[in-house]
Amino acid sequence: MKSLAQLEQLKKEMREVLKIRDGVASGPWNYHVMVCGGAGCISSNCRDIVTALKAELAAKGLEKEVKVVLTGCMGPCDMGPVMIVYPEGTFYRRVKPKDAATIVEEHLANGTPVRRLLYRAPGSTEPIPKYSDIDFFKKQHKVVLRNMLYIDPLLIEDYISRDGYGALGKALTQMKPEEVIATVKAAGLRGRGGAGFPSGMKWEFTAKATGSPKYVVCNADEGDPGAFMDRSVLEGDPHSIIEGMTICGYAIGAERGYVYIRAEYPLAIERLEAAIARAREFGFLGQDIFGTGFNFDIEIRIGAGAFVCGEETALLTSIEGRRGEPRPRPPFPANAGLFGKPTVINNVETWANIAPIILNGSEWFASIGTEKSKGTKVFALAGRVNNTGLVEVPMGTTVREIVFDIGGGIPRKKAFKAVQTGGPSGGCIPAEHLDVPVDYDSLGQLGAIMGSGGMIVMDEDTCMVDIAKFFLDFVVDESCGKCSPCRIGTKRALETLERIANGNGKEGDIELLLELCSTIKQTALCGLGQTAPNPVLSTIRYFRHEYEDHIKEHKCQASVCEFKAAEE
Amino acid sequence: MVACGCKCETTEQAQLIEQLDRIIDEYRGQPRGLIQVLHKAQELVGYCPKWVQVRVAEGLGVSLQEVYGVVTFYALFSLIPKGRHKISVCAGTACYVKGTKMVVKAIRQHLGIKPGQTTEDSRFSLETVRCIGACGLAPAMIIGKDVHGRLEPEQIPEILEQYQ
Amino acid sequence: MAMITLTIDKQKVAVKEGTTILEAAKQLGINIPTLCYLKEINVIGACRICMVEVQGARTFVAACVAPVAEGMVVRTNTAAVVKARKLVLELILSDHPMECLTCVRNQNCELQRLAEAFGLTEIRFQGATTDYPVDDSSPAIVRDPRKCVLCRRCVSVCAEVQTVRAITAQERGFKTLIAPAFNQGLSEVACVNCGQCALVCPTGAIHEKDDIDKVWAALADPKKHVVVQTAPAVRVTVGEALGMAPGSIVTGKMVAGLRHLGFDKVFDTDFTADLTILEEGNELLQRVNGGGTLPMITSCSPGWIKFIEHFYPDLLPHLSTCKSPQQMFGALAKTYYAQKAGVDPADVFCVSIMPCTAKKFECERPEMNSSGYQDVDVVLTSRELARMFKRVGINLAALPVEEYDAPLGISTGAGEIFGATGGVMEAALRTVYEVVTGKTLDNLDFEMVRGLDGVKEATVPVGDLNVKVAVANGLGNARKLMDAIKAGTADYHFIEIMCCPGGCIGGGGSPIPTNTEIRNKRIAATYVEDKNMPLRKSHENPAVQALYAEFLEKPLGHKSHELLHTKYTPRGQYPEQ
């Protein structure tokens, strides 16, 4: 790509071809059938559906009129495999390969949607044909997931048709590096990886830091068990990450970026690799991008199964080929990061926000969300909730709206108990706080955290002592072992919880746990240890009676814990 | 220099070593390549036995201690051979809340192995992992490259039979 | 460099930018407790004992790693911080065997001192404990992971200072272990037995192998003729282990103490140090004149020898073929001395008191049997000697000053300075200069090769030849010189290498603590001893002259080759393979 004009031209052509996905029938195509190719739907065999559809279309001689596309995750994973048929935007769910014939016959050949595959709201028998009328989609606001329902992640042209690389072109040809940073700062974007640090400031520190070369790193380690936002973006819209990182490279004066991605995400790795190769072919990566003399390239580094490597200093150490042990900060990566050089490290979702901000301006972005938390947040809604999947909402949306309006409430008429946000670093929000707006500060006040976006819904069948134990077990497993409070302290806390859960708790255990946990928070070296006690502290805060029941009465209200006689 | 001391005379092993050396070549003399090389080496050999680690250490210019330190730090590297099919049952939060425990129980009943073990016929090895990113389909597991979601204990035997 | 002003415990202090809170507090006389911290070597913030409160910080801050900032307000002793430190210590102790009474570090253990300081009276947490087995495979170093607090001081010293990397962190989380790969024994890997790890370990988790009982047994055996040699460094260090100030010189009192212990003869390794100079000096001249492999490198430090055997086996021809003074001594004790004293060499039991753990390995090398017996039977470190003294209630300070026995106890200042880095070089230069030129040196003090700098260089005119020398202490510095040789950029004639930082006065068997400040005091004491000696040049040692006249005939002669010279073993980095 040698100029912005060339990109504009290509975009115009592609728009024309693809405007059917905006609801305008056009060109040679009667229909575009978008089949979700997210990890969830792939595991429910969506690929077989594509094969079946193509076979049926070929049999009917419709392959020139109907295009079948495999997309990234559309969001409602538990309804999967799902698909959307454009131009109408018809939404089908739980599609099986054997449904392909019916879909082709009735819908794609004769124009009548297949009624039995349409979505119905819980408790209703009336189908809702268009995805945009379904609560799950209607109540979302998509910035990060902007392309999920529209593009084939493997086609760079699809991305370009939806303004892809326009922001890069704009930044490189029309903005000075300082202006790029100023825009990100003014937008008020805060890091989506958990800590919520203002991204623009991070970029500015790095730009001003002495030392070269500088590096841009994408944190795609997504370790929180129960979170899959980043995965979906990587699989469904990989170019948005490449574009964001390249813009940053320009802004801070870096020529190389690394994406550190967990090995457990082979599909994401595959798609990102393909996207990087394509971006190179198109000249969005490599030498002299947009004819501006700016060079930038990206390499992938694959993790090897250590949650702590999501922590930024550990991640950088891991890229260097060593044990992913965190180190004290300062120095911060902005000054001494990868290979000791100034480095910007941001989360996948943070990167996906960059291009829209540059393209639409900081004011546009800042108008979404709340005073101190701008923009949207993607959540991975899971656990005991009807609609599990990916949702993106403006900051400030309440937990109730997410769980009940978008999530469709709790299945089997069970009672809502709590949601856990922020995974093992987070805390739980009980029923009485359902109306809390999700933003960095409000969640923090409740002893939960925004975290990276995992949101696990729990109902009356969940034992909170067991949940606390689950998270502690996780951190004990994942502690790097470098510092004493985390290495030994979390182990002791787990042992205490195990005793409580199997009926051997003692008077005073709760107090000892509280003392231990607050000290670990205050003294651990890195974020893992500093936040590890949160699930314990927060469940004691809101569900202390459950702990007491276990200790005093050997009773587990949810009947999860198995009590054993005291060990001799 | 022959590194491992075993008298490997079969061409199969010699080939393996040659392939390993080609993997190492990409990062020869560069310690920063350690994790990437180990990934590929493990893919090639199936696990990370001592002779592989020695060869990698020599090739990248790091001590065997450091290689071993890395291998034992990261959960994905294995010191023991794995079964032909690796079952990874998700024990992430979403899956835990929805029944990881019973999935593991069902597999244990069917195969008679606990997480961390391999069946005697080397057909399966079982482990629990933290979130495979299919939380929407919890409880989930991965066998080889296939994700199986919305698991019910009764389905387990049937699913396992697909892998011989 | 910019100065930063901050407030610590209500006092203002100005320090250089980049200073840590810990060091800044020290300037105010405020001592913050530490465990993992080791100045300039291990600054990793792992133990969390040094936590302080910093105004505005979300959590407590580890003083040992946190750099000061302008206007920072630090409190080091609030109730909250002290309570947190105490709990962290309680956690550490909850995974520690309470075996102080039977522990080698009893009364000299940083963990024990902390426990005492914090007045811990109860451990409220019971649970799993680390139970990796003890590794006593090495003749020199014992690892007891149960007592390890994972401070990683040993790892840093071994990797950064010595560049050996024999031990690193393995596994993770609660299972973390400091060990060689595959938890092999230290004897199975490229550990050089330098003992620097033991020197920095705050606890009893890694320590010298204790061989005292073998010596007690020999002393108790009426058939044995037990002779002892003391290394140059021991007389300026061992006093520390018995409560004296660093730099105390206890030569004569130590000799008295050894007699008190019951040794039949108290000899001096300084004697064979002088002998080494004659052999090695002549070897150098032979190589320079005869076109031998140059630069020639000293061979008296067994830690260094094992290092080059493992890591630079192709450079072995550069090593002098001279045995170390300890081994020359052993070989002579069971030949020349036995003959002279009229004892059966089979009955001579030869004990060395060394600042060194590596010598324990050296004396067991199969090639160190040229007397027909194992030349040196047992090596004790300075710490073990102190333990023997303590066991029989010897108060060194109260002992009279006594002389070494003749003839193997007669020595010069040149032999004495072997204990400090640069000493062998200086001693050699004193002799080579005079032997070659036939002139008397005006100034015996070769200052340019003294001191703690890692690599020192000098060019010394000796007759027609400008002799170019280099001196390295610590194996990391040795490595630099080896790489230079490999790269062809080391145009020296002679290189001295001492395995341990500072030379033997910083040896792995020295009293604990050993740090830069203490090393400097020991070095100063060494040169005082040198100055105090009536003779300061090896070739003037009358006992050595007599030895040649009566027994060896001449340097590099046939007998010398048989008894005083040796061969080396290329080992590679994976010795067990």
Ligand SMILES: Cc1cc2nc3c(=O)[nH]c(=O)nc-3n(C[C@H](O)[C@H](O)[C@H](O)COP(=O)(O)O)c2cc1C
């Ligand atoms: C234990 C731990 C795990 C973390 N895991 C992740 C992760 O998986 N993904 C991520 O983006 N950030 C993770 N973080 C946060 C990163 O350290 C860092 O703050 C983030 O990558 C910065 O990017 P952001 O500013 O865009 O959020 C983790 C932090 C801690 C302490």
Ligand code: SF4
């Ligand atoms: S807090 Fe835990 S994970 Fe972080 S450095 Fe300490 S031991 Fe490692």
Ligand code: SF4
């Ligand atoms: S397996 Fe390879 S390394 Fe080992 S002996 Fe055989 S050839 Fe050598």
Ligand code: SF4
């Ligand atoms: S290491 Fe220290 S605290 Fe531990 S048993 Fe020995 S003396 Fe006691």
Ligand code: SF4
């Ligand atoms: S200090 Fe206490 S435990 Fe130790 S010996 Fe004395 S009485 Fe016994």
Ligand code: SF4
């Ligand atoms: S003795 Fe020396 S080489 Fe061996 S482990 Fe200790 S420090 Fe490392």
Ligand code: SF4
């Ligand atoms: S062996 Fe000693 S120095 Fe090494 S980590 Fe353990 S306690 Fe620290």
Ligand code: SF4
């Ligand atoms: S420098 Fe001295 S103490 Fe250290 S290994 Fe060499 S001889 Fe032993």
Ligand code: FES
């Ligand atoms: S994977 Fe298809 S909707 Fe999420």
Ligand code: FES
């Ligand atoms: S928690 Fe099981 S897939 Fe995420």
Ligand code: FES
């Ligand atoms: S001394 Fe500061 S953390 Fe150990």
